[in-house]
Amino acid sequence: MNEFQFLDYIREKYALGKVGDDCAVLPQGPETDLLITADMLVEDVDFRLEWAVPELLGHKALAVSLSDIAAMGGSPTWAMISIGIPDELWAKGFLERFYEGYFDLASSHGVELVGGDISRMPKYLAVDSVVGGQVTRGNAILRSTAASGDAIFLSGSIGGAAGGLRLLENGLRYERNESEPHRRLLLKQLRPQPELLTANSLQQLGLVTAMIDVSDGLSSDLGHICHSSRKGAVIEADLLPIDPDLYENFSPNECLQFALNGGEDYRLLFTAPSKAIATLTGMGAVRIGEITSEIGRIDLVEGGNSRPIDPAGYQHFS
């Protein structure tokens, strides 16, 4: 079982009605619902210390959870951060720099740190980032509500974070004087930006039927929407907003693979009825395909041919 199958199993076994979206939605008052989300970042799984800039890691730890709030169409309000840290990093003052980046992002979104935990870890840095937010009652945008015939959109370019990861694996480092296109790709990986403003605009338009953020990879995250909505999808390779900086460094096929399966771009992936296409593309959203009624099937149209693709984004266990 991979972790998604295990979560399905646990959700079923214990009748967990609120598990399975980017955030849990809890009634909070007559006018608002509470949104909460938790995300772990683990050394040598999500990042390597040899390329981690502590401030950027602090930024990213918060950004990935803010992105989950965005993916529900909500606004973040408070946060907690739990950190397991080995002795030698503690002694080097890693945490103080980590918090610098964390608080820079928190304050720019008006998010207040209200708690968390600090523990020694024997080895490997591990961080659990928790964010709470709110949304007008009943207005959280779920994964499970896409309809057949809906158009599928991305809020911006994808693949850049995966390209940045490849550059890091190839030995490039952000702190050095790399070229501008390289630095842009490295920052896509190291300092993703949660799309809270876009989410807010989409929420106010009221046209979006389902939404998720691209954390695992387009093929997987679109798979999550299809799985939860009991639908399928067709996407067109020519429509994918592949990060333009990728083409200078990678083959066309690598670029497409990064865009389909790379993950960590934290763009919003969402669906809306076809009558909303003009409005949404006018706002800068990119239409990439359409929701179908063929449950669980995702087809990629490329060069006039159509072929089914499997969710091939990141998973921890197989």
Next chain:
Amino acid sequence: MNEFQFLDYIREKYALGKVGDDCAVLPQGPETDLLITADMLVEDVDFRLEWAVPELLGHKALAVSLSDIAAMGGSPTWAMISIGIPDELWAKGFLERFYEGYFDLASSHGVELVGGDISRMPKYLAVDSVVGGQVTRGNAILRSTAASGDAIFLSGSIGGAAGGLRLLENGLRYERNESEPHRRLLLKQLRPQPELLTANSLQQLGLVTAMIDVSDGLSSDLGHICHSSRKGAVIEADLLPIDPDLYENFSPNECLQFALNGGEDYRLLFTAPSKAIATLTGMGAVRIGEITSEIGRIDLVEGGNSRPIDPAGYQHFS
């Protein structure tokens, strides 16, 4: 710097008004405040796999956070759990057994699991347990509100969890047919019970001025109350409710050390005006001393002599 000093530093630097108690208290509605808390449990720091029973570890992960809600005089409502787990434990089905214990405790307190995260860890199991609860608006019981002259109470015996830990270190195991007193001590360490009922009674009485749970150790946790309240304390060795099972296994001095510095008993440690002594002891609370105006000083009275003691409970960093 140890982690408590570091948290003081970060709290000051970033003006974090809601950090520093067992839970953060957030306004939720006209009648209730939201309580939230996060606790990490890390392999080889908080437990060892060689003695961990997965179901009991799942229980404990939730129990320590429920205890934080109890320590504020609140009631838990929802929970999230983030788990970083190595491949070999994942493959062995460790998590399914972990969840068994987790959900047994959750359902007995009406707590709903609403989210979390699962990540691979290269090595070492790490768990971050988050619980949300509520309390009548303005009624959360803080650490920072003890007054000079208040009596100090414990909700039950202490030292047992530390005694159980020593037995585990000495090679005893819960799964074997150990003697009843040994099993009771082992369970104090492996399956602590959050004192939510007692907390609820104390909340309704309205007599308690400050409260914390004994997680780090009596000397440290009383130190936290004194530090936050800018007070001191005197406690009497003869009044300490040392776990009776300890005496069969350990010397009188070891028993006292376990009670003072052992931690993990998850009893409630609280203060109330002296006029409340009869009522509270009538409920089963044990009076152990008195709050003084000597900021930061804790004296232990033993055999007619008084000596200052340092917080010597658990800390991760020195």
